[in-house]
Amino acid sequence: MKTTAPKKAATLHDVAREAGVSLITASRALSKPELVSEKTLERVKLAVDATGYLPNLLAGGLKSRKSQMIAGILPAVSVAQFLPTLQALTDTLAQAGYQLILGQSGYNQAREDALINTMISRRPDGLFMAGLVGSASARERLVQAGIPVVESWDYSDRPVDMLVGFSHLKVGGAIAGYFLSKGWKRVGMASADDHRARQRCEGFVATWGREVPTAFVPAPSGLALGRQALSQLLAQAPDLQAIYCSSDQMAQGVMIEAQARGLRVPQDLALCGFGNAEFSAHVEPALTTVSVDGRLIGELSARLILERCAGHTPQQPIVDIGFQILERASTAQSP
Template sequence: MRTPEKVSKPAIEKVKQAVIATGYIPNMLAGGLKSRRSMTVVGLVPIISVPQFLPTVRVMTETLDTSGYQLILGQTGYDHAREEKLISSLMGRRPDGVVVAGQVHSPKARELLKNLGVPVVETWDLSEHPIDMIVGFSHIKVGNAVAGFFLSRGWKNVALATGDDERAQQRRQGFMATFGHDVPTVTIPAPSNLASGRRALSEILEKEPGIEAIFCSSDGLAQGVLVEALARGLRVPQDLALCGFGDADFAAHLVPSLTTVHVDGAGIGRMAAELILSRCAGKEVPQKINDIGFRIVERESTALRSE
């Protein structure tokens, strides 16, 4: 069963039939002790249900599976202490690799992963000093780009609706740097959702009723802002323009369709898995820091007033 290429096809079929008849299940723990491989890769995500991470997880699972590896997911919940506990727990299971959504900032967690002695890929972020390898993009540059887009539209009275996680705050930092001054901001606990988007718009309008455009830290948050705007009789984009982040599957199908920042989540998952597989095979990777970039997808929610 380990080396089917060395056995004839009729023999393989007989073995398969015997396996089915007896209900035989290979002991992977015993096999792992002999090969020193568990054939598992751990994936750590803040929240499994966050739409922007789903293509990454799906493609990473498929790519690893082609080489016989299985992905085990752990949920950190945007909590450094929980992240440290998860890593400590997983160390005893001896995974062959670790993929993390975002950067690992906790010194203790970084040290734990370094001591694990397996390939580690941080994703959905960018750093000059990754633990091992990284695949992602600059969140500060995302904020720069969206602010530049708003300014090109002539919108000066703008606001932010943002999560309190580190990546969302980096996008806010980039937005402020390009815009040149502080703007009204509502910060909500991550993960954001439709309900928190509705609350965010209510708070923004209480402070600044004449807001022209809002940048949201996720498409789910932007969807909530859109629902609340329509409930208040505001027209999007005529009265209020709106931009999200993540390009979730539903973004193009909202009415009006949502302008957002597209990131190749599937490409992140594929590259992360390939980096892990290359290192597991004893190969050197061409580069450890991989910037996949991003792009603003313009849709109806930011159309010019005259359109």
């Protein structure tokens, strides 16, 4: 078999040759276009298109000590709650000329540590974390790196650097308080096993005053695991009146399994989710859930990073955006 050697990447010399200008002129047209004539600039642009030239951002970054790259680490991009945050974060950073590079930890601490090491080695201008940095060693490395860091979708009064989030303990407590206000006595929880979901369960139990039947499934939770969780819960307590689910996706699975078993929602079993996923208002019955402004988290996180990149100290480095319970038909009182 014949092998084809990889095509050599175009260089600035190739662009200059194609445009019929000097190397200095080609460089100036790309870095400081206001210093060359419109005619020359157009010739260089056409040459860039013709040669497929891509500027060496790393070389430029070494000179300016700016990579124009922000690193982001998420447990999983498949988690619907994170999508508005990612969109807002990407849009806000792009408006300032920065690009977001993502990595997934898979809810695995060792993988998160490895990702942080890799990201730091690439010299990003900042780091966005969906969640808190999990290990003390990773926190120390980030402090030593001296780059802006925003932790999000969680809360701590001692973040690595900056934080935009909310308390999951308070979320759990608020849901338990809501269940108590409904007068339910026999309640349960269907939860993923990640740190934030477990915190909500802890907050629920603290407010409820005693342990309740709970089914834990691996994160990230979804529809199939929701069905599995309800099966586990009903095996523990067949007469449950209401269930809190750690995500709307899980709650949808619980709802499907309940209906498959002939249980009516909410007459026989009330359900509350978390995350206010797009579908939650449109299932039948519509799902009561906890709403968190994920887009605001993304916007504020980007602004804090950009402020630090500009050499300024944010006046409010820790922002608690709060949450709200959206009551819908899935927890309506029985007729």
